[in-house]
Amino acid sequence: MNKELTHLRVNGEEREIAITPNRLLLDALREDLGLTGSKRGCDDSSCGCCAVLIDGTPMLSCVALAASYEGREITTVEGLGGPGELDPVQEGYAEMGGAQCGYCTPGFMIATKALLDRNPDPTMDEIREALSGNLCRCTGYMQIYESVKYAIEKLRAKSATQAPATR
Amino acid sequence: MAKDTNGYNIIGKPMAMTDARAKVTGLGKYADDLSVPGMLIGKILHSPHAHARIRSIDTSQAEALAGVKVTATGEDARNPYGILPIGHDERAFALGKALYIGDNIAAVAATTPEVAERALDLIRVDYEQLPGWFDPEESMKASSNWINEERPQNIEKEYHHVFGDPEKGFGEADFIAEERYYAGEVNQAAMEPHATLAVWEPDNRLTVHSSTQVPFYLHRTIAAVCEMPMSQIRVIKPLIGGGFGGKSEIIPLEVAACVLAKKARKPVKITYTREEVFLAHRGRPITIVYLKVGLSRAGKITAVQARVIQDGGAYCGYGPVTVLYSGALLGAIYDIANVQYDGFRVLTNKPACGAMRGHGTVNVRFAFESILDQLSHQAGLDPLEVRRRNLLKAPCITANSLRVTSYGLPECIEKVFERSGWAEKKGNLPYGKGVGMACSHYVSGAANPIIRSNMPHTTVHIKIDRDAAVTVYTGASEIGQGSDTMQVQIAAEILGVSTDRIKLVAADTELTPIDLGSYSSRVTFMAGNACLNAAKDMRDQIVAAVARKFGCAADDFEVKDGRISHKSDAGKSLSFDEAVTVALEFHGALVARGTYAPPETARGGKFKGAGVGPSPAYSYSAQVAEVTVDPETGQVRVDKIVAAHDCGKALNPLTVEGQIEGSVYMGFGQALQEDMIWKDGRLMNPSLLEYRIPATKENPEIESIIVESIDPEGPFGAKEAGEGSLAATIPAIANAIFDAVGVRINSTPITPDKILDALREKQKLASGNGANAANKPVAAGGRL
């Protein structure tokens, strides 16, 4: 199979890689771009460990053919937060026990990020629903909810301090 | 959350895990995230047959494929291995016979995964199929065609224990119940599939990065299998994406990667697919429990008799330990004088079972706590009250010689009694809703090591140099449970510095002293104590130097808030940095060490099998589950689980709660939905789509309550927190289902169809035998 030059926009950067047409986005990220934050947890696209944002929507990079996502804005866990600075969602998962072994965490944070971007004040049911495509074997989910709530509070505080400035 | 911090600065306060940032940024590396230049990809050829003689293997076509660097078969590494000294029955690749579908036959290392997969298809194996053994109760009747010729009748191991006088005890009982329980097989299903990167170094050494809970056992095993001195091998544990016992023995891919790397003289990485994770397995075995328990009218348990059969799969693994734990922990949670236990570990042509979270205790606890609930109802007593009437009085020695030093079970029971609203709810909820309770306990590490020796179970080194950074070298394996953080907390507390100052180097056989591994919930107790001892050693060295400088006695000084200060003379005080300089001038080098080995008094009795079960301390848990059962569909919703866990002292309440909740979650999964479905030795659901670990929406709300009994020997009083709660969840749910709809399901998972069948059976009885029978509880007998 011949490799083809493929342009991916990942975490705000244009990246060019030579890949075969059957390259999954997950493998392109992990193997070709060295972004190993996105994980593989299953064989049948049922665990959510590989979730990334594509144009702001969380999707499974283990069912996405990399070449089909040229020109789309791809955000991985490595693209959350700024240099040396955690996104409130990351901070929540770090502080509140949302990450035990941490293997499911990138996928959960991606799903959480997408949720809070669209709905900064979700109900408990909305949180459960938004995270229902991700499996975690460690936490029993309770501290994941605490982590999400932490992020919600953090974001609320942030927008409260920012609001006067923009006025 | 426990607020009492006993004047500690760091201990007892919630703390984010030290590696949390590495995890939330995606920068932390797990085994499969690692790669090195020139790395080959290894793939394993698995047996398609459950039981077959291997006549020949031809790898020549595979070797001829472009991109294939080496292949390996059983002939390349003939030395047997196994986690227990009495069970060295595994080899890198099968020699002579394949014992289960998925057994390891050969492997290839190639330049890409695609080439490696294609090469597997080119390996020709000539098998002669043999009849397989799939049902443990059938298997143990086998008169020929044994799975392992050295294990007659396919019995890996059996144990027969009698404590007290069970016959007399049953004679004293007013109520006796006898039931058969069946627990289906479950897998750890850690989210990270196993991966191993074995790097053949230019100087002919081998460096192994592996997803393991037991790097030091792996070290020994690779040396034996690869016939290399241990000194030429280095094992490094990267971040681990969950273990739960699934990575607590040597997993076939680990030896396969090393054999391939040695043969190719190149780095080789093998990563399991999820299907292979299920085939390597090491989960909780199918367990059949024939249980008889007697209860007096006063609610006292008079005798227990259990016959336990565990379907161990084709290899020994931890098998004898599992079956011994089942016996040792069966009655020891309560004050029971008379216990008979007959335990059998049986071989079948299926993947080997292992030491899954709550090792050995979970399935017998399900049986025991269910039958106790049943007996309580028979006796017209509140099941919670019956537990209260059978409590131990610690400190004490149980009938089977376990030394109990701290016992928070009474408080656990009272806590869940209050918080669940037990008094109002029990027996008073409308049909379809119910509450159930159960208790469990677990060891804080095994008092006797797997490989008998008089060496410590764990050692910690601490070094401080001119930068005044404190580096803790520990062999303990962080697998997501927070063991790194725990040791950082302990070192910082003792040295009176902030946790930022502590650096931790862990689980690298070349850099860190030994720790036996992350299994049987031993790390907080053992590595925690070793770290505590090392930190105290270091503190004493620093204080000695400071005291000498001021011409005072060491006792006059205290270490706090980053300073070493005279207790009554404020002028005599040094910052930690200054003190380190003084100490280096005095001692030359600042190196401290601590070790831990359980005391002789904790090591149990002298009978055969007495070595398993003893622990320096035991954790306790009590739980109440509240459920809603739809009597028309049999579907169960667990509305809430209140879980109280006695962990001695919560060094880090955040992680303790996380451990309790994770345990309850896993128990919930086994109770209602997880099941490895076998058909003639073939796993029908080797995937996360069909092996259904709970997701967010059906998962119950969990309220965790920390109970602190302050164990006299635990570090700051701490005991186990990561496993003990699992076992109570399953019977708590089963008992709640009984409370809700009046049927007992004695087999897990408790699926809706079993509930419907039992309800129908009950209705039949009611219409057949008049009104009396309607109130008689119906047990849906174990499957098989």
Add this chain to the structure above:
Amino acid sequence: MTLPAFRVLQPRTVEDAVRMLDEHRSDAMVIAGGTDVIPNLQMRLFTPRVLVDVKPLRELAVIEFSARQGLHIGATATLTHILETPWMRDKFAVLASAIGTVAGPLQRNMGTIGGNLCLETRCRWYNQSHFWRQSLGGCLKKDGDICHVAPGGKFCWAAWSGDSAPAFLALDAELEIASLSGTRRVPLREFYKNDGMDRIALARNELLTAVHVPAHMAGRRGVYQKLRVRDSIDYPLAGVAVAMEVDSAGICKDARVALSAVNPAPMLVTQAGESLIGRKWSLELAERVAHAAIQTGKPLTTSGSTPVYRRDMVRVFTRRALEETWKNGHGSA
């Protein structure tokens, strides 16, 4: 698990796409969201040389409703897009209800309605890895000549396991199918062949472009009840869709009941409509229709759950779905 080698063609228009399909015929396969195709390719359930990636065809992602044309959903509209269309739940309650149960949110963000209507049938002897199936010598559907579900038979019982199809059946939907020779419309109920091996009446050179629901279906009450173990991720073990028009006097004016996951095709329950039309709610009536439903649903051991239980639930769910729809159904009557 790796993927087999293939090329990916990216058509710019529907015309492009059908030309590509026509050119490569049996070598080609359509991929949309890929949530079914990719895992199946990894398991080597098929090995097409060419994948025609229709996901970028924006013209096919349209979701529209008009009182004249009814509901039009383009084949590449994602399930999430459909769910989040503001009027969907009010106008087509059964559809929103069904789509909301598909897999989990991550799959729904990728999965398309076209893919959902064209899903491969599923069976526990079939949806397994190459190694697993080989160890058994394959099955009737793939690489073998035995059906492990009904040994001896020459019929494949792999179950239809999509959730939206029964909802669309209950709404009497039609499909729009394009090929080089133009487009055709086919009633959904004629699209499914009830054969586990050959599930849909779609030629290799045809492309599903849209699904239509007649305008008069808008506002129908309806609900979908799904049997599964987990409340997300899981495929259905059984599914019942009901759509109904009830007048102000509580009399059923029109109704359809359809089943999923208990046959190789999604199926309308025969006679359900006839039994219900002109009647008022009664438990006996609902029980009668529920009984008809278990005549239609014939589950076999294609999944972890038992056929007996799944049949039982078809009965219970049918009655409950009718009750819910009749008594407090969504949508305006």
